Amino acid sequence: xxxxxRNHFDLFDLPVGFALDRELLxxxxxxLQDAVHPDRFARASDQERRxxxxxxxxxxxxxxxxxxxLQRALYLLGLHPDPGPDAVPQDPDFLMEQMELRxxxxxxxxxxxxxxxxxxxxxxxARSERALGEDLTRLFAASGPEQLIxxxxxxxxxxxxxxxxxxxxxxxxxxxx
Numbered sequence: 001x002x003x004x005x006r007n008h009f010d011l012f013d014l015p016v017g018f019a020l021d022r023e024l025l026x027x028x029x030x031x032l033q034d035a036v037h038p039d040r041f042a043r044a045s046d047q048e049r050r051x052x053x054x055x056x057x058x059x060x061x062x063x064x065x066x067x068x069x070l071q072r073a074l075y076l077l078g079l080h081p082d083p084g085p086d087a088v089p090q091d092p093d094f095l096m097e098q099m100e101l102r103x104x105x106x107x108x109x110x111x112x113x114x115x116x117x118x119x120x121x122x123x124x125x126a127r128s129e130r131a132l133g134e135d136l137t138r139l140f141a142a143s144g145p146e147q148l149i150x151x152x153x154x155x156x157x158x159x160x161x162x163x164x165x166x167x168x169x170x171x172x173x174x175x176x177x
Contacts, residue, residue, distance in 0.1 A: 002055040008062035018136040029063040070162050073155045080148050118172045125165045132158050
């Protein structure tokens, strides 16, 4: 059965870092799930069935966290000591970008081409998320105190972009109706 004290990366036998081979993660997920799935323990003791259910839940949870870039970044931050809220610098350029994206989304319904306006926002967000992913790969690989502070700032940006992307996708779906 699984060692429940292992972190998600150890559980899937993957190196701890932001960069991740998604195919390898999926392959390891299937293998682990096959090994601990409750159906395999249908005729086992109550304790073994309970452990199987816990292990299966842990494998599913780990997979969900590691496959999502934002959740993976947050999890990685959780593996390191928190330097405190004052350690994350404010980025005035990013604050301006946030306001501009929000304004563009707010104005999109009244734009001559609302779908085009939303598509441009989604494209901008996708490019920004890719750039932040590259930054996070580098920052988590170094993992010194300064890099972790910068990673926290990058994750904060990624959280905003994730929320803005979901809002833009919701608006896009509304416009399609």
